[in-house]
Amino acid sequence: MNENLIGLIEQAGIVGAGGAGFPTHVKLKAQADTVIINGAECEPLLRVDQQLMAGQAEALLEALDLMVEQVGAQRGVVALKEHYHAAVEALGRALPAHPKLSLHTMGGFYPAGDEQVIVYEVTGRIVPEGGIPLNVGVVVSNVETALNVLAAVRNQTPVIDKYVTVTGAVRTPKTVKVPLGVTVAQTLALAGGPTVERYQVVNGGPMMGKVVSVDSVVTKTTKGLIVVPEGHPLLASLNRSVPQMLRDAGAACMQCSLCSEVCPRGLLGHRIQPHKMMRLAAYGSLCDPSYTPMNAYLCCGCRLCEYACVMGLQPWKLNNMLKGEMGKNGVRNALHQQPQEAAPFRQFKRYPVHKLIQQLGLTAYDVPAPMEETQIHAQAVTLPLSQGVGAPAQPVVKEGDRVERGSLIAVIPEGKLGANLHASISGTVASVTEKEIIIRQ
Template sequence: MDIKELTSIVKESGVAGAGGAGFPTYGKFDKRADTIILNCAECEPLLKVHRQLLQKFAYEIMSTLDMIATAVEANQIIIAVKSSYTLTVDAVKSYIDSFPKIIIKELEEVYPMGDEIVLIYETLGKVVPPGSIPIEAGVTVFNAETVYNIYKAVTDHEPVSSKYLTIAGAVNTPVTIKVPIGMTVKEVVDLAGGSVVDNPVYIMGGPMTGNIVNSYDTVTKTTNAILVLPKNQYVIQKRLSKTSINMKRAMSACCQCEMCTNLCPRNQLGHPIAPHMFMRAATSGVTKDLEPFLDTMFCSSCGLCEMYACPQELSPRRLIQDYKNGLRQNGIIMPKGYSLGEVESFREYRKIPMERLTSRLGLKAYNVEAPLTETEVIPKQVKILLNQHIGPKAEPVVNKKDMISKGDVIAAAEEGKLSLPIHASISGEILEVNDKYIIINS
């Protein structure tokens, strides 16, 4: 299959990055790529999806990687997987002789190993320059579920209408399950036996980078997990803190110990982000030197600075994120022309073990098995968002009372733009259509 045909199939099937920002996957097919990396580092505590999928569908994922490499004329494929995922490693090794281009790279159990920039350095020894994307270093990175979705699109002509996600935390039966896109958080949690705490708080995504959502928010193409936690849990309390209070605490307590910078994964690779310098500038109110503020654009928002590094339990990441958002709203884009610094010589001794991070977050009791099940789930109703990917949102092509089947296109990609169509996740009748979502009754 050539790159043009592959691009067309993957675009029409609505495949987006299944675990990150939702970048339209067809936009990653680029002949500048010399190396393709499969990201199976499962970056955050409690998440299980990618290791489970790679274990169960190793051959399908590996054959799809080989197909992509042929289409883009890449010379090598690296399956990057943590060595602690022993069953997944064994599954990959059992088929690797069939794929001469594929090698396996076993990774340490540290955070944030799944960050693309960190992963590329760990697998290839290359540092992606500040403000650049992996393809500019000749690398393309996909995660396991994204590649499996490509396999389903090419082999079975099946568009993306469902999502694998881990349901964990304070639930009766932690599980990884496949659900139709558009199900509510509450419905998904009920599939894990419901919450075991009163007034639970829900995080969509991982404990380090996920966001608090309510019970009526819905699953999208990028939902990796729903975590259920008590309101007084450390992770939740950090999320609920107010920016104004975070700033006042920083002004009174930041001692410039530099721990946030010393443990910053991007700083360790020579990128121009130094959280302690930002904290110094932001809390002093002195804006003569703009560099610490502009450098916030290079923050990956991994959360180590505030969730692990700071001895005062301050919130550099939250404050940096607010500044980044403010810069973007005022038309400031990623600065260019920054030179790459040296990789920190002490980097190897400053890696954060996942076990230690999990304990620090107060999540050790929740770090249990969440077995993968593919029991078919058909909800009575789904609410499907039109903006589930980077780029312009899809535009509805259905009307109220239309009868549709699972897999039908209900919203089309914007022509000429980096956009994706949206497909029905269940069969039924269109109940509501507006510029934000479409509701289907089964």
């Protein structure tokens, strides 16, 4: 293990850029036989990773070589969808110089980017229930995360910028690179701003993203900002309250099991059957002694069950509620069975992305969002101390301090899981609180 490389990654504050935000220096303190770059970018409308793969193919493969060496792997694989033609071609041209690396192309199904799904697609191995890819000898990293690793090793560059796809009801959909801590409103302006007067913004993809305020800020895990007009069915789904979800489930679930037929974790052999969980709303019982509320922990929250349901019900939201309640009461997941094989006919039950986009009502927004080196001159940034998995970073600056872009402003608490934080603009520290650091030019 190269402790110097781990140290550079830790110093740079790198976390998973695809949305999860797990500290990369911890992930790479491991032994594995395979490293997978997750280039599936399975959320509809997002374009960051496919464009990075096309434009920075050689750099990505160089980063993957570093990661393969770091964990002692025999091979590295870039897994992406076959219809990302520019990325496939660029990576194919660069591959001969990297003998340990290869490409794995996948069909256009959702959620191809779920890390357990991608491990199975590439290696044929099934991650155990409640487990992680490392349990089967695999490390998975996002495209942008890997490029951040290379920047840290090559130039000691910390994570201070983020690539974000700005799309939906905006004048000019595009993918931009912005300093961490700029507002959603400032980022939307780079795409010409919304085309509608009344709207909401989804941070992330339409399936697993969350509705956010335009005053919220871009963090290390922001991947996309989607402007959705008020009244759109996607917002009705995301904003439906838990009590309403329970009433709908109790009144309308007919136990057809279509949700369970397409559940990606269920298709890997995990004991997750969303239709059984829905019985709680109607009967107050699961009606199956082998199934308990703990099985909700095996739900990955992909929301696919809702779009397989002919009634538009939301088993994923029920699972989220149960996970939250169990967590608050100290109940942890005890389900760790190792499936011996995936479900029969799994390959025929994978959900086509184009069908999903149509069901989401987003066909009009499924357009290119070309990457542009747009400059944003932020007069101020707000940097949350928590931008990923683990404990919030501890400030090492105080109000009134002068900081330069890239300088360290908060560190990982001793003995904790977390990530360092750096100034994304040069300026003066205007405020330091328990939650954030504000810097003004």
